[in-house]
Amino acid sequence: ASQHRLWPEIENVVKSQVNMAKMGIGECGAGWQLFAEDGEMKMYRREEEVDGMVCDPLKAVHVVKGISGHEVCHYFFNPQYRYDWESTLEHMTVLETISEDTLVFLQTHKRIWPASQREGLFWSHIRKLPNEKDRDGPDIWTVVNNSTEYSEHPANNGKCVRIFLTVCLLCQTTVDPPKDGTTLTRDNLSCKITYCSVVNPGGWAPASVLRAVYKREYPKFLKRFTAYVKNQTKNKPIMF
Numbered sequence: 001a002s003q004h005r006l007w008p009e010i011e012n013v014v015k016s017q018v019n020m021a022k023m024g025i026g027e028c029g030a031g032w033q034l035f036a037e038d039g040e041m042k043m044y045r046r047e048e049e050v051d052g053m054v055c056d057p058l059k060a061v062h063v064v065k066g067i068s069g070h071e072v073c074h075y076f077f078n079p080q081y082r083y084d085w086e087s088t089l090e091h092m093t094v095l096e097t098i099s100e101d102t103l104v105f106l107q108t109h110k111r112i113w114p115a116s117q118r119e120g121l122f123w124s125h126i127r128k129l130p131n132e133k134d135r136d137g138p139d140i141w142t143v144v145n146n147s148t149e150y151s152e153h154p155a156n157n158g159k160c161v162r163i164f165l166t167v168c169l170l171c172q173t174t175v176d177p178p179k180d181g182t183t184l185t186r187d188n189l190s191c192k193i194t195y196c197s198v199v200n201p202g203g204w205a206p207a208s209v210l211r212a213v214y215k216r217e218y219p220k221f222l223k224r225f226t227a228y229v230k231n232q233t234k235n236k237p238i239m240f
């Protein structure tokens with residue numbers, strides 16, 4: 001995989017996205033507004049437009065008990081689970097398996113009236129990172145998705161408008177060992193999830209419509225996905 005044409009880009013984008021995701025909302029620059037809150041989940045966005053198109057960066061922070069960062073990234077990365085949790089997905093194919101930790105996806109999302117239907121073509125990379133704060137603590141896990149070009153699938157040659165996205169899911173596991181030295185259970189586990197995304201809708205759509213879609217869809221998406229991981233792992237051994 002390290003000699004693949006995309007490898008230099010993957011290395012650069014993963015490093016920069018992980019550094020951004022690690023920064024607290026206060027360090028990420030000004031202008032972040034909290035737009036959704038549900039228990040431990042907080043969602044922030046910044047209003048940004050590129051050529052008159054809404055490209056609001058989004059940063060969500062969520063703490064979920066009973067699952068590990070590896071499990072969250074495993075179910076987010078692997079294509080075989082995606083239809084179970086991604087409710088806006090209409091079709092998904094893996095265009096290329098670059099390596100076992102790097103895939104290229106082509107996926108179409110259900111049309112959201114009045115915007116036209118969207119599709120995304122992106123590489124997706126899963127990686128374990130050393131826990132710098134605590135050497136013998138659990139590793140950090142991340143999945144980065146980043147749009148890329150494919151000559152066999154030119155943008156906007158069909159009915160769908162091609163979106164351009166960069167997404168980073170960063171997961172930090174916390175283990176709170178049982179006092180009485182008994183075996184670790186999922187009750188001693190929690191995961192801090194940081195989800196960052198910048199999506200360029202690729203073609204014009206009314207700002208009010210896009211912002212309403214994101215305001216509705218992102219909280220639903222993160223809640224549905226984390227509930228799915230809890231349900232899938234509850235009776236399985238912990239994957240660290």
Ligand SMILES: CCCc1ccc(-c2ccc(S(=O)(=O)CCO)cc2)cc1[C@H]1C[C@H]1c1ccccn1
Pocket residue numbers: 086088107109110112115118120145163165167197199201205210213214217218221
């Ligand atoms: C006009 C643009 C609409 C639009 C742009 C972008 C996305 C989108 C693509 C990918 C990812 S992901 O995190 O990489 C998981 C893999 O699918 C999340 C969101 C979805 C929509 C549509 C379907 C709406 C939506 C928005 C936000 C979250 C979920 N769904």
